[in-house]
Amino acid sequence: MTKLRPKFKIVDNMMPAPVSNLKVTTRAETVFTGLRQRIVEGEIAMGSKISEPELARYYDISRSTLRDALSRLEGSGLLERKANIGYRVVTLSTEKLLELFRVRESLEGMACYLAAQNMTAAQIAELRELLADHEKNEALQQGEAYFQKAGDLDFHFKIVFGSANQLLIRLLCEELYYLVRMYRFQFGMASPRAKKAFTEHHNIIQAIEDKDGELAEILMRRHISASRLNVEKRMNTL
Amino acid sequence: MTKLRPKFKIVDNMMPAPVSNLKVTTRAETVFTGLRQRIVEGEIAMGSKISEPELARYYDISRSTLRDALSRLEGSGLLERKANIGYRVVTLSTEKLLELFRVRESLEGMACYLAAQNMTAAQIAELRELLADHEKNEALQQGEAYFQKAGDLDFHFKIVFGSANQLLIRLLCEELYYLVRMYRFQFGMASPRAKKAFTEHHNIIQAIEDKDGELAEILMRRHISASRLNVEKRMNTL
DNA sequence: TCAAACTAAATTGTCGACAATTTTGAAATG
């Protein structure tokens, strides 16, 4: 197993670092980010037990530092912890996925409502551009690429940010979207909806541009609800 | 400053502990709970810097253990952390309170919708009983007691649990409600609504009993939205 | 006097070791 941290830090910056270097990062934070990705992508299997000594060796850090990272992952909903037992990767299930859809339906619906009030013309233009890019890429590639790739989530992200509600942004972007991505990676999302999704996204943008918050909310809720129904249908036929 | 932990643990349980003793608790967990209460009630002022050495001495634990507790508080949204700077108690503001209302409006609306589908007759009866109790107490005490005290939140809690959506329950009960209580303690919630709130709660229960999820959701959203508007109005007149 | 530079103190980040608890698995019992 490869060492992930060089023994000595190479120092060649005798000159003051670039003034706006905002990346004040700590080992725990780095490991947190790394682990998050490995969990989302399933390299560390869902439901698997976390061995602190083993992971600490893997990253060549102490257990204390690792635990710092693990506690953040628990906050992100990717790990669960039991006293005196330890951490375990969250277990995915269809039932939990349906619950997640319900929560997204409600939160993103609200985000969309607020986005209609708060997004600037520039932001909306940016959103349209994003969607156009995705459509262009989609035209080239095969059917289910859009849903699988980050494209769809980019769109949802931008709207959530457009809500300008910091709490909403934190809940969705820092806690729930990593779970969403985890489901997409490991369940491979349902995507007979690839084409319909574009239309729905277009309609949502239009409602936002018209400053019609109530419509925008309804459209977003239907958009997410449709995905949920898709999963429910699939679940019942199996 | 008083020591909060006795030097020696008194051992008088030579017999096996009660079989269903599920309270496996750790020092970090205990301190977490204690700190949470002190923060919510404002004993540790909002916005104040957390001194790890000082708090560790106060609870007579090591910094590692304290940090475990602090990281959980960050997960609960009561502390904020900056790398190399440390933890700080969240700062409350009217703007953030309005954001919180928006999130509650959306999540509790959904919870209410689901509760109408999932609550059993027994649960609904329990809910009615709770409300009746509150009304009885309210009749005795002065006007604004209901809102101030835990009564109102009890009602909301029960509905959230009635949703049977574990994710929703976790988000609302573990992450957001402590913030809500913190605002009530430290801002002293607006309560010309004390009487109206009872009526609204009754109507919500009725909709749930009728299994009319859509109405239940709308009523809950209006109920919370009314509180938000109250705060907005007050904000504009100052 | 004010601001920049430097030094000392305090705070957070990280480490390794020990204690408490759980898990493993072998031995004992029926």
Next chain:
DNA sequence: CATTTCAAAATTGTCGACAATTTAGTTTGA
């Protein structure tokens, strides 16, 4: 053979110390 008991091993919880970074205070220089 299945179940229980018990001891050893492994894992998590907790501790205190050191390193890295930030903060406070003092000195210096214009």
